Amino acid sequence: MVGDPEKRAGDGQTRRRGAVLEEAILDAAVAELTESGFSGLTMDRVAERARTNKNAIYRRWPNRLALGIAAYGRLARTVQPPDTGNLRDDVLEQLRRANRHWSSPLGSILRDLLSAAGGAAELVARLPDQSADAVAAPWLTILERAVARGEVAPEALHPRVATVAIVLLRNEFVVRGVPTAPDEVLVEIVDEVYLPLVRRRATPD
Structure with a gap:
């Protein structure tokens, strides 16, 4: 039997x-x-x-x-966001960490999983570092520290605003298919897009 x-x-x-x-x-x-x-x-x-x-x-x-x-x-590990003492360096270091991760063998696995999941939000949310809350958390922490230092207004503390830089970097990998983003691209995202955006947030939506 x-x-x-x-x-x-x-x-x-x-x-x-x-x-x-x-x-x-x-x-x-x-x-x-x-x-x-x-x-x-x-x-x-x-x-x-x-x-x-x-x-x-x-x-x-x-x-x-x-x-x-x-x-x-x-395989995924949670890493505390950088705390360099100023917003620009924090954002740039966080982007550089993300770039190293997305360029690594583990990042390649993540890209393949995201591609296979397509736009299925319920599947993407199961990835420990890719749910909306998980993506926003370190960036909100960085902005909260910047608010406390007086670098940006409290109105900058909005999840969609906070995550603009990482979304732009993710697009380099997922949409454009680059194996890694050059550092000058990261600097451009920070200086030309992210910092001007968060510093203009003087009033709530």
Whole structure:
């Protein structure tokens, strides 16, 4: 008689279920994502690596994109925004960090996931560093410090205003398809767009 395949990790292997099996699948997906990128991530390879079957995976993640997003969540790390003592340097350093991330192997995975998700906001929101709140948080922190120092007016504290610089940088990668943004582009975003915008915010919307 054939037992529940989800409870068998393979011939001679200890049966796993629930959270233990889920951890094994995610560990396997992270390893595959790291080694092969999203384009090389397949349910077959993850199942083989986790020593389970595809049905066990599909019961938890309906498709390859959902699994890839969950695996990316294991790799992403939250970093505190810079605090250099002035707004321009904070914004430029935050952009440079983002540029390094988007240019890295992990950033390549992120770009592929965003491309696969298209405009599906509910999927993008599952990426730990790409939801609207997660994107806005460090930029609002930077602006809050600038307000406290008297560099900009409190009206600058608006999520859409705060995130203009990172949206423009993301467009370089997602829309234009550049492998990395030259530093002069980052400086241009800061000096020609971001700083003039936030400094003009003298009245609320």
